[in-house]
Amino acid sequence: MWKLNLARLTGVGAVAAMFAVATPAAVAQESRSETGPAAKAEELAEANVLLRVDGMSCPFCAYGLEKRLREIPAIDELVIRVSDGLVQIRLVSGAELTDEELNEAVKRAGFSLREIQRLES
């Protein structure tokens, strides 16, 4: 049941995968779910865009940013790392996403976009 819930919650698998890469806690997480998080870990390695966002302080405040970014069709998956002030984005294959679109989404969520990094996947 635990695995099933993880798989169904949008983005949770990706979050668990980040734990797996970055922290010991993720190892435990991955051991509880052998398929979803592991698969997501590979997908996260394919992040195309990295945003540095100022002003994020808690999950409840940052929820609006996730909702705004998920409304953009070019975004396939994303993970918001609150304390690091980072947003990892994986684009839909072949899709393009302009800086203006990203800046507008962050601004409307009530935060300040400091930097956009385009990553080689």
Added chain:
Amino acid sequence: MRRAIWVALALSALVLAPDSSVAQGLPFHTETALTTAFEQRGLRLISSYRPRDSVSAVVTPLVILPFAPHQRVATRVVVPLVYKRVTTSRVGGGTPYSEAGVGDVSVAAKWAFFVRDRFAGTTRFALVGGVSLPTGRTSARFEDGSGAPRPLQLGTGAVSGGATLVGTMIRGQWGVSADVGHRRHATADDFQFGASTRYNLALGLRLPAHVETIRTKTWQLYLEWNGSIAARSRTGGNEIGDSGGHVAFLSPGLQFVPLPQLLLEASLQIPVLQNLNGSQLDHGLRPTIGARFLFF
């Protein structure tokens, strides 16, 4: 058109301010300069038990509907459901009675006029204003037919409003918010509640210190100081001696965020200063529980 209505509502409400009990900040009773995301809607359900002395009790569940028509403006409609009970004949000289129903509905808006974000933190200042409408009944009577005093009615019977200045600073897991606001009441049926000035300070600590993602479960500990200074009420052109004064509460609180769009909260307001004019009922411990939801 719909957005224009919300903007007009927000701007018209900026002139006046709501009650501190409906603060829409991350603290409980203190405002915050943070605003919700553009066009984001939310819901806050909060229930507060507010006893005064051993002879009366007030329970006030609040339904708060915040909405953001702009990334720096947040509006809210507050529909208080009020239950008031008087258990002895000491109050007003009558016999026991109880009343339940909708209190005074209020509309308010918050404008964040200063925003300076930084890594894992922010400094913001906002102006909050609103009006409270006399939608609550004022016809409660004791069993002997005599009218209950105005403070014991479900509504105030008059329009009221004011403005509040609020500042919020967050650095990592620590946050502090402070506000000061003034509220005035119109006269209705020859009675006018005294103008009040409230001041609040909230210190918050988020746990854990490092929040991995927005789905990391977090706790927030708060300690607030909630103060209010009210002038004497007036009736027939004369001041009422047994009204107004200075009240302050020390309010520890705990919030839990199990999901990024859900926040559960509980706090306890402990009266630490009650410099009331004349002879008035003392405030007791005021427990508050609530939940907040974010949705679009």
